[in-house]
Amino acid sequence: MALSAKLQLRQTQSLVMTPQLLQSIRLLQFTNVELERFIDEEVERNPLLERAEPAADDAAEPSRTGEAEPSREAGEDWFGNEADLSAQTISDRFDSSLENLFPDDPGRSECPDPALSTQWKSLGAGSGQGGAGDGFDLEDLAAAPVTLRDHVGEQIAFGFADPRERLIAAELADGLDDAGYLRIDLHEVAERLGADASGVRAVLSRCQSFDPPGLFARDLAECLSIQLRARDRFDPAMRTLIDNLDLLARRDFQQLRRLCGVDEEDLLDMLAEIRGLDPRPGLAFSGGASEAIVADVEVRPASDGGWAVELNADALPRVLVDQSYFALVSGRTRDQAEKDFLGECLQNANWLARSLDQRARTILKVASEIVRQQDAFLAHGVRHLRPLNLKTVADAIGMHESTVSRATANKYILTPRGVFEMRYFFTAAIASSDSGESHSSEAVRDRIRTLIEAETADHILSDDTIVEMLKKEGVDIARRTVAKYREGMNIPSSVRRRREKRALASLRG
Structure with missing residues (x-):
């Protein structure tokens, strides 16, 4: 070849x-x-x-050069020569x-x-x-955002006169996460600084009085307790409620009422007060400029x-x-x-x-x-x-x-x-069950949300029931699609909704 x-x-x-x-x-x-x-x-x-x-x-001043705008004939570029x-x-x-x-x-x-x-x-x-300097307004200048470390550092400078206590407080401040929780062990801080463990705990107790209330807490219960103490609302019934947050998460209101020794109205007031607290007080300083x-x-x-x-x-x-x-x-x-x-x-x-x-x-x-x-x-x-x-x-x-x-x-x-x-x-388009015009997925989500918001404690709609109701309205949708849309809207399952609604109904009745 x-x-x-x-x-x-x-x-x-x-x-x-x-x-x-x-x-x-x-x-x-x-x-x-x-x-x-x-x-x-x-x-x-x-x-x-x-x-x-x-x-x-x-x-x-229509033109910086003072010249007339050149004519534009048909077919000429819009900007001309x-x-x-x-x-x-x-x-x-x-x-x-x-x-x-x-x-x-x-x-x-x-x-x-x-x-x-x-x-x-x-x-x-x-x-x-x-141009530069024209129409300058001092209000257009935004102040630099205050970080959590800066906010706590100012309070440490005024809150501790002893240099050793100020050093311990600064070390504790370095252990705060973005939510304001203390994520370091007190014994490690004491060993690293050569201080007494009781002295470190005393400094921590004073740091927990800083603003906003709830900083330097080591868990959620302590964070809520600090805020309730600042409001002078940490009575024995509220202490019991804070000690049983797991029951509150399960919506076991009957058990909480027996443990706290309060009636329905008092328990509702306590729950409303808990909802008014801030579980992450440090996040107020971590957000960027919006x-x-x-x-x-x-x-x-x-x-x-x-x-x-x-x-x-x-x-x-x-x-x-x-x-x-x-x-x-x-x-x-x-x-x-x-x-x-x-x-x-x-x-x-x-x-x-x-x-x-x-x-x-x-x-x-x-x-x-x-x-x-x-x-x-x-x-x-x-x-x-x-x-x-x-x-x-x-x-x-x-x-x-x-x-x-x-x-x-x-x-x-x-x-x-x-x-x-x-x-x-x-x-996306969702087919119609009666061969009509397709439905928008966003419109179907809104319909599902409306149906769930209208349900009562005695009549909770399951995903299968929602599917049947939508089909009667001309929406051909599968059960798994209803479940996906419901979860995307952060709506719990029918079992959890039934338990929560019944607990609230028994608490009020």
Whole structure:
């Protein structure tokens, strides 16, 4: 067999993901906080980018260069020729493009459902970021969170005058877990510090008087006892109740009443007081800074009886591409490296503007289709939530499923019924028992919860009974599915519910 070299021509197709394309995909799935952080980083590294001024300033200064906006003929790129770009905000460009796309009604986009109107909300209010030092408010600065160790350390400094006792208290504080419980052995502390065990216990007793009550407890019973002592409610009956927490966990109220020597009314008061205590007092210092949810899309009733879908202005950042500064600097520099740097900055700035606009358009388009599909939910509630998946929305708006998935990830929509994550509206379908329309799994969960909440101590619904009741309502569901939904909602089994309800009923009667 002869071996020889051959030259062949082969044609293949491949998808190449450029860095900018990858970044555009990341922008689509960014949350509001992540997007703001990303834009701040881009503004810091790119001298041609800056935050847009508020709407009032935009009206007074429509263009940073003073030049008129170039005309856009049919088929021309929405941003026009990059060489003719002026420093305009994304909102100005987008509003102008809407006039070309929808000349009859520039504020609304077409939608398959005539009853559904989609609007682009003005980007001016609440989204602008002033320059450095403009509108500075001291109240915008948040104080550093106080940790459990810091909080306890301050009380140790004022609570112990003896340096040896202060050292022992600091060692005990190092043994606290996030819940405020002491997780080290007192004898080990005494041996490590060369102190007397009785002295360590005395220091611990004083530490257990720190605020909030319940710190430095070694178990749940001691934590509750410390809090009851602070309230002057640790009487013999309450002590007996704390010593028998296992009976309380089993809901054996009759046995607790006999042990504590109290009647039904007193036992109910004691149980209410126990529920008012904090079993994990240290967790109040372990939580991070909470961030309020800012809805990306707002839905409100329209005048024509449909729904108006708008992008939230507070969730839409605005940036400026400073063309005048680029022309000024590029005209004075002679170094090729500096020219390349400026050209790259201009390209990245224009790309970011396009990407932000495309992100806003995509989110609005996906949200509009979700509202159209879930019109019955907005009008009548969760019982009318329809089964919906990504493919249905993607086919309706002409996008890929992965794009819809990224556009709905960690995005929130404000409706007349509350704020929901967009993924909430995508639910599995449960077949109908009478060959009718399928039911949403979330609607079925709500029905199961309602049935269980309405049951009485003499009539507890088993999973099989719930299955039969749902089938009468046209829901074809298996028993294991009912059990899975019930456990997912943290609802105990019928045996446990019957025991608890009967115990409470006998306690009150």
